[in-house]
Amino acid sequence: MEQAAMAMGDVSKKASTRNLAVERKNLLTVCRFSVKTLLEKYTAEPIDDSSEEFVNFAAILEHILSHRFKGSSSWFDGQRSYWDYIRLACAKVPNSCISSIESMENISTSRAKVRAWMRVALMEKRLSEYIATALRDSRTTKRFYAEGAIMLREEATVLTGMLIGLGAIDFSFCLKGEALDGKSPAVIDYTPYLKFTQRYTNLHSASDDSVPEILHPLVTDERGSRLSMHKRWRTNMMFLSLLLDLNLRLINADKYVHRS
Numbered sequence: 001m002e003q004a005a006m007a008m009g010d011v012s013k014k015a016s017t018r019n020l021a022v023e024r025k026n027l028l029t030v031c032r033f034s035v036k037t038l039l040e041k042y043t044a045e046p047i048d049d050s051s052e053e054f055v056n057f058a059a060i061l062e063h064i065l066s067h068r069f070k071g072s073s074s075w076f077d078g079q080r081s082y083w084d085y086i087r088l089a090c091a092k093v094p095n096s097c098i099s100s101i102e103s104m105e106n107i108s109t110s111r112a113k114v115r116a117w118m119r120v121a122l123m124e125k126r127l128s129e130y131i132a133t134a135l136r137d138s139r140t141t142k143r144f145y146a147e148g149a150i151m152l153r154e155e156a157t158v159l160t161g162m163l164i165g166l167g168a169i170d171f172s173f174c175l176k177g178e179a180l181d182g183k184s185p186a187v188i189d190y191t192p193y194l195k196f197t198q199r200y201t202n203l204h205s206a207s208d209d210s211v212p213e214i215l216h217p218l219v220t221d222e223r224g225s226r227l228s229m230h231k232r233w234r235t236n237m238m239f240l241s242l243l244l245d246l247n248l249r250l251i252n253a254d255k256y257v258h259r260s
Contacts, residue, residue, distance in 0.1 A: 037192065046172035056189050086104070097131075109182030123171045
């Protein structure tokens with residue numbers, strides 16, 4: 001009985017580790033697609049909150065910052081948010097916008113402050129600098145994030161690399177609009193990135209006969225409409241993982257062809 005319990009514990013631990021790895025991979029992959037989409041959509045006109053591409057990018061970054069966030073570590077700490085982390089971990093950024101955001105009267109919730117900070121950092125073309133500075137403060141990062149969090153993994157350095165590209169885009173935001181409403185969490189729309197992966201696959205299908213047929217990633221029939229939100233999300237994420245794995249295979253195949 002004792003050995004069986006230990007075996008079950010090992011299986012549960014492995015499943016938990018795998019789930020965290022998948023969460024990190026999914027968030028970083030859609031972040032990469034999101035940045036790529038913003039760069040492709042950008043013209044001479046600045047990007048603002050009316051851009052669906054930006055709205056989705058902001059939601060993705062919020063999810064990354066909140067991934068495995070500890071919240072309060074003890075009863076006397078009170079409720080902590082990832083704004084508290086940003087405020088402390090980015091304290092060494094020169095000419096930081098943190099203090100000015102703290103003093104804004106129309107922004108009261110922690111989530112709204114994070115959204116304001118994100119927009120100001122993008123307008124300053126310094127978002128990557130803020131994140132990189134926060135990551136270098138490993139002591140503070142470990143205080144605020146649990147094991148397995150993106151912010152504690154080497155993959156976080158990939159995030160800073162992605163964000164550097166956004167310096168090529170001009171952003172313009174109003175810091176008094178509804179976009180800063182911090183009452184509800186942001187929701188990621190995965191469908192544009194599923195379609196993006198399908199388009200990439202279709203472009204390469206002629207050169208790779210071994211590519212299997214891609215199933216439609218969204219559930220749109222009557223049975224699908226009866227699925228709970230959680231099940232629908234899991235279904236979309238399952239297809240996203242399949243498509244991303246296929247995408248990686250195609251990229252590796254391209255590299256092999258070029259080497260040949």
